[in-house]
Amino acid sequence: MPRDRSASPSAYHDHHGKVLFVGAGPGDPGLLTVRALDCLRLADVVVYDTLVPADVLDMAAPAAARLAVPRDGREGNGDPGEATGRLLARLAAEGRTVVRLKGGDPAVFGRLSEEMGPVWEAGIPVEIIPGVTAAAAAAAAAGIPLTSRASASSLTILTGHEAADKPEGIDFRQLASLPGTLAIYMGVEQVERWSSELLSAGKPADTPVTIVSHCSWSDQRIAVSTLARCAADFERNNWPSPAVVIVGEVAQPVVGASIALDRGRDRGPLAGRRVLNTRPRGPRDDLDSLVRAAGGRSLRVPVIRIQPPESWQPLDDAIRQADTFDWIVFASANGVRSFVDRLRGAGLDGRSLGTARLIAIGPATREALEHAGFTCDLTPTLFRSEGITAALARAPTPSRFLLVRANRGRDLMRRELEARGHVVREVTAYSSEPVESLDTATVAVIDQMPVDWITITSSLIAESAIRLFGSQIGRWRVASLSPITSATLRQHGIEPTVEAAAAAAESLVAAMADWEIAHAPPPA
Numbered sequence: 001m002p003r004d005r006s007a008s009p010s011a012y013h014d015h016h017g018k019v020l021f022v023g024a025g026p027g028d029p030g031l032l033t034v035r036a037l038d039c040l041r042l043a044d045v046v047v048y049d050t051l052v053p054a055d056v057l058d059m060a061a062p063a064a065a066r067l068a069v070p071r072d073g074r075e076g077n078g079d080p081g082e083a084t085g086r087l088l089a090r091l092a093a094e095g096r097t098v099v100r101l102k103g104g105d106p107a108v109f110g111r112l113s114e115e116m117g118p119v120w121e122a123g124i125p126v127e128i129i130p131g132v133t134a135a136a137a138a139a140a141a142a143g144i145p146l147t148s149r150a151s152a153s154s155l156t157i158l159t160g161h162e163a164a165d166k167p168e169g170i171d172f173r174q175l176a177s178l179p180g181t182l183a184i185y186m187g188v189e190q191v192e193r194w195s196s197e198l199l200s201a202g203k204p205a206d207t208p209v210t211i212v213s214h215c216s217w218s219d220q221r222i223a224v225s226t227l228a229r230c231a232a233d234f235e236r237n238n239w240p241s242p243a244v245v246i247v248g249e250v251a252q253p254v255v256g257a258s259i260a261l262d263r264g265r266d267r268g269p270l271a272g273r274r275v276l277n278t279r280p281r282g283p284r285d286d287l288d289s290l291v292r293a294a295g296g297r298s299l300r301v302p303v304i305r306i307q308p309p310e311s312w313q314p315l316d317d318a319i320r321q322a323d324t325f326d327w328i329v330f331a332s333a334n335g336v337r338s339f340v341d342r343l344r345g346a347g348l349d350g351r352s353l354g355t356a357r358l359i360a361i362g363p364a365t366r367e368a369l370e371h372a373g374f375t376c377d378l379t380p381t382l383f384r385s386e387g388i389t390a391a392l393a394r395a396p397t398p399s400r401f402l403l404v405r406a407n408r409g410r411d412l413m414r415r416e417l418e419a420r421g422h423v424v425r426e427v428t429a430y431s432s433e434p435v436e437s438l439d440t441a442t443v444a445v446i447d448q449m450p451v452d453w454i455t456i457t458s459s460l461i462a463e464s465a466i467r468l469f470g471s472q473i474g475r476w477r478v479a480s481l482s483p484i485t486s487a488t489l490r491q492h493g494i495e496p497t498v499e500a501a502a503a504a505a506e507s508l509v510a511a512m513a514d515w516e517i518a519h520a521p522p523p524a
């Protein structure tokens with residue numbers, strides 16, 4: 001019986017728990033919807049399928065708890081969808097915003113009704129945010145339509161898996177006679193079965209078949225075959241799951257009639273390379289997307305954590321007196337975020353900074369300032385403390401400086417400014433702490449998937465990574481962000497493979513890309 005959904009409280013009421021079923025799309029974060037991204041950033045908890053790539057999960061708020069549920073979990077009692085639904089209801093009942101992140105679209109082969117049942121029964125508001133389903137993403141990747149006025153006036157989405165469990169479930173005779181496209185999910189393993197059933201139901205042997213495996217992932221592969229040949233073709237080529245198969249005239253190959261087409265996305269200098277990004281999760285870190293843009297895959301394994309400072313008092317006091325400084329120097333984007341949060345939290349805004357001028361130590365810090373609505377008066381060309389002191393050489397003495405920084409780091413800037421006769425006050429806006437240990441899931445992923453590069457973007461990160469990964473690092477190429485970071489690595493006996501020309505994510509990725517180009521095997 002349909003439930004009376006109008007009786008349910010509003011999904012937008014913020015102080016009560018709610019469950020948001022969010023479509024994650026096929027894997028590339030670029031194929032998330034804006035609404036999905038908003039939900040991820042709002043989430044207290046993200047419950048996700050193991051199929052959802054780390055890149056997408058990284059879009060969630062850093063503080064959000066992440067819980068994996070097996071996609072095909074057959075273990076335990078009862079329906080796995082309902083078990084997940086009960087988990088969602090329990091989490092939301094405690095007042096949390098729970099994002100149930102599902103691959104593709106939540107309403108397509110997503111056990112949506114099973115998972116929603118317990119949530120509705122608990123009277124918890126639900127919202128569904130659609131996502132790009134695998135068939136749509138695959139058609140786009142292969143450059144084919146799913147329907148066509150000439151040859152396909154219907155689209156049928158079916159599971160190729162069910163054929164094994166209950167052959168009576170799908171009537172292939174009817175499907176074969178439909179003048180339309182078939183999009184077969186979960187179908188690679190069963191290709192033998194569904195292709196022969198379609199053939200015996202009268203579908204022409206030369207019906208085009210397109211397979212897209214790992215659609216939108218960096219190792220996406222596409223191939224074209226025919227209904228008669230696809231079982232042999234797909235078997236021979238060992239197509240990895242997840243893959244979606246499109247059957248019908250629309251899947252007409254662009255070239256040839258067999259496995260002739262393999263238009264991977266795997267291009268660019270970092271093609272096929274896996275990069276372990278050790279930075280803490282942050283909402284606006286562009287290292288991952290730069291790695292992806294260069295053709296690589298990024299795996300985020302933070303080795304340090306960003307935490308509130310031991311006390312907010314020094315920062316709060318400095319903020320209240322902000323207009324007494326001539327210069328406020330931000331050493332990192334995290335510092336900007338804490339500063340702005342505390343400023344707004346105290347009911348203040350940019351006016352309370354008076355005539356103080358703002359300095360960002362590097363481009364990411366400047367971006368964080370601008371994102372918060374502030375104008376950066378100065379970004380030094382050399383992205384480190386020395387750059388700031390050089391850029392300020394002509395500041396009238398004594399000028400009053402506020403340095404907004406982390407709990408640790410070098411105090412070179414303070415010393416140099418003081419040596420020039422300036423008055424300096426330093427406040428700790430956040431603290432960064434090494435991660436004590438890696439969870440077993442992360443260790444397993446690193447063991448299973450070959451890592452090519454590890455990025456080391458600060459001395460603390462260098463030390464923590466060496467402690468966590470030990471001798472493994474010796475097998476990876478090491479990309480260091482700056483001379484200071486490289487020096488720390490060398491102190492521990494690790495020679496960086498490359499060092500960024502400037503301390504910015506772009507330069508770091510460019511250094512890795514240059515190395516790969518210089519070491520690429522000559523074309524055959």
Ligand code: SAH
Binds near residue numbers: 138244
């Ligand atoms: N809700 C998902 C489907 C889940 S069922 C959606 O709307 O896309 C899982 C199946 O989806 C896989 O077996 C595969 O057929 C397909 N699939 C999911 N992600 C895929 C991807 N990135 N590339 C190709 N197929 C994918």
